[in-house]
Amino acid sequence: xxxxxxxxxxVTGCAWAEDWPQPDWPIDDANRDWQAVDAYAFPAxxxxxxxxxxxxxxxxxxxxRILHERYTAPTTAATAHLTWSVxxxxxxxVLGVAxxxxxxxxxDPVSRFYPPMRAHPDVRMADLLHWASGLxxxxxxxxxxxxxxxVAMLYSRGRADMAAxxxxxxxxxxxxxxxxxxSGDSNLLAAxxxxxxxxxxxxxYPWHALFTPLGITSAVWERDQxxxxxxxxxxxxxxxxxxxxxxxxxxxxxxxxxxxxxxxWVAFNRTPFAQASAMAGEANPGGHWWLNQPLAGAPxxxxxxxADTYAALGHWGQALYVLPTQKLVIVxxxxxxxxxxxxxxxxxxxxxxxxxxxx
Amino acid sequence: xxxxxxxLLLGLSYWAWQGRQxxxxxPGILSAYSAKEYCSCRFVMGFxxxxxQGYVKQWLALSLLEEDRQQRRVTAEGxxxxxxxxxxxxxxxxxxLR
Numbered sequence: 504x505x506x507x508x509x510x511x512x513x514v515t516g517c518a519w520a521e522d523w524p525q526p527d528w529p530i531d532d533a534n535r536d537w538q539a540v541d542a543y544a545f546p547a548x549x550x551x552x553x554x555x556x557x558x559x560x561x562x563x564x565x566x567x568r569i570l571h572e573r574y575t576a577p578t579t580a581a582t583a584h585l586t587w588s589v590x591x592x593x594x595x596x597v598l599g600v601a602x603x604x605x606x607x608x609x610x611d612p613v614s615r616f617y618p619p620m621r622a623h624p625d626v627r628m629a630d631l632l633h634w635a636s637g638l639x640x641x642x643x644x645x646x647x648x649x650x651x652x653x654v655a656m657l658y659s660r661g662r663a664d665m666a667a668x669x670x671x672x673x674x675x676x677x678x679x680x681x682x683x684x685x686s687g688d689s690n691l692l693a694a695x696x697x698x699x700x701x702x703x704x705x706x707x708y709p710w711h712a713l714f715t716p717l718g719i720t721s722a723v724w725e726r727d728q729x730x731x732x733x734x735x736x737x738x739x740x741x742x743x744x745x746x747x748x749x750x751x752x753x754x755x756x757x758x759x760x761x762x763x764x765x766x767x768w769v770a771f772n773r774t775p776f777a778q779a780s781a782m783a784g785e786a787n788p789g790g791h792w793w794l795n796q797p798l799a800g801a802p803x804x805x806x807x808x809x810a811d812t813y814a815a816l817g818h819w820g821q822a823l824y825v826l827p828t829q830k831l832v833i834v835x836x837x838x839x840x841x842x843x844x845x846x847x848x849x850x851x852x853x854x855x856x857x858x859x860x861x862x
Numbered sequence: 863x864x865x866x867x868x869x870l871l872l873g874l875s876y877w878a879w880q881g882r883q884x885x886x887x888x889p890g891i892l893s894a895y896s897a898k899e900y901c902s903c904r905f906v907m908g909f910x911x912x913x914x915q916g917y918v919k920q921w922l923a924l925s926l927l928e929e930d931r932q933q934r935r936v937t938a939e940g941x942x943x944x945x946x947x948x949x950x951x952x953x954x955x956x957x958x959l960r
Contacts, residue, residue: 553916577909584907649884658894659887662958710953723906725955739906739955838917 522567523759524747526718531568540852541573544835548575553840557820559584560742560836563853565829567750570857572742583721583739584836587817590724590738591689592772593713593748595632595791598696599756599768600712606699609771613691616698619670620691626678628695631688632790633776637676638669640685653686657736664729666694682779682788686735689791690727693734702730716763717751719744736818742834745823749832752813752825773813786814786846807851820844829857889941892922894958897938900927901947901956905934 522529544558559578563571578584586593601607607616609629613636614620626636641652652672655661661668669687676683697705704711709732714722721744725737751757752772756764772790779788781801786793795812797803803810808826815823820837824846833853837844878885896918903914915927926939934949936956946959 577913578907582907585902649881649888654891654895655884655887658891658898658958660883662894723953723955725902725906725950725957728957737902737955739902 524567524718524743524750525759528564528743528746529568531565531570533570535570535856537571537573537856540571540849540856543848543852545573545575553838554843555841556844557838557840558835558844559838560834562742562746562834564746564750564832565857574742578836580743581721581741583723583741583744585821586738586740586745586815586836587736587819587821588686588689589745589815589817589821589823590734590736591686592792592815592823593738593740593745594689594692594696594732594734595772596748596751596764597709597713598632598692599764599772601696601699601708602768603762603765607695613695616695617666617670617691618698619667620695622670623674623678628692629790630678631692631695632771633679633682633778634684634688634788634791635676635679635682635776635778636685636688636691637674637678637681637683638672638685638687639675640669640672640683640687642684642686653735656687656690657733662727664731665690665727665733665735666731667729680778682776684788689735690731690733692791693732696734697731706730713748713763714744716758716761717744717747719747742836745834746832748815749823749825749834753827753830753832773811784845784847786816789813805847805850807847807854812850814846816846822846824850826850829854831857890943890945892920892940893924893938893943893945896920896924896927896940897936897945897947898956898958900929900938901934901936901949904929904936905949906955 544561546556548557560574607628611628612624613626613628613631614624620626630636641650643651656665656668669691700708709724721741723739724732726732752769755766756762756769772792774789775794775796776788781798784804786795786804787798793814793816795803795805795808796810809828811828812826820839822835824833900914900918903909903917924938924940928937936947938945947956948959949956
């Protein structure tokens, strides 16, 4: 009986000891030397040119406590910063809640929820989540503005109705057979979500399903003229709020005592897409998240980070890294206009600071 | 020489015909991009006008970038095209008009 009490006390003690950002993040103020990390992330900025590494925010959290936090003006802890394509992985997390509510299955055809996809009846939800719809797409922002499908979708021909623009594309490959990174695929997911929910519930849903339960108050998610969330690109969050999504993922979908996101959904997010092929230095696609897990015959994309590292990544250096074994969540916001910044280098330096602590 | 010129002209015409839709869309992209992203920079991220002007700056210059602070509306003009974006609400952020 006594032993039972001890065990019970231990179990409840552990549950209490777990840190959560409620209402705000606890801070671990142990003295650590972040100089090597800051020197890399925050070099002096040239006054006229937007060149080199330009970190706007860096937030490092371990097991629910802030270890390090730094901003570059005008970005502050209160700034809801544009996340660009980090939006895609957050959209996948919203969809995970919907899947947990039984609103769809991964093998469902997208056309069931979004009728314009009857033109491509074999594309399934899982294919969109793997960026493998097979729809013809050119994803490039600055370097090929003439040919870029994403520029056309956001700023010209496609902007009124981004999902319809994508669904009207031709076919480049069979669905599910080839990874072809496409912001159009993400916006089809955003449109399919509306089909599952109906126009009434849809506008509230990201808040109702995800943001409010997590205590996120800074979210802004822009829509196209058709009222569909620009799931590919236009979510804004403070660094501290994006880190809440990181902690939810790090804890396999659990938020306090509640399994907000099915554990199996997080496992799907973290499973490499079998048809993808490795590109040097580039993280591998999972279920709308990016993985450091190596593909057959290739090295880890980020050799300094453990293989179970995964991330949500966006244009101009936006990143949310999750290192489950180390219990680390790292948010980086940036205004990188060139390719100077390397994910691996930042992660290497962060891990070096924490090396002596078993992290 | 004449023949080379003719071939070049034919090649260019073919390229232009192939990309006619993209070429027709191109002049509008600069002002649409600038209006939308400047609007979000100002009224969603909450940065100052001077910062946002630098933030949206491209290698092609705009002829106009103007904000109506009261209406939270932005007008951008460049390459002969004009676009407007406006703030829609605290959760909705900015959107291109029309």
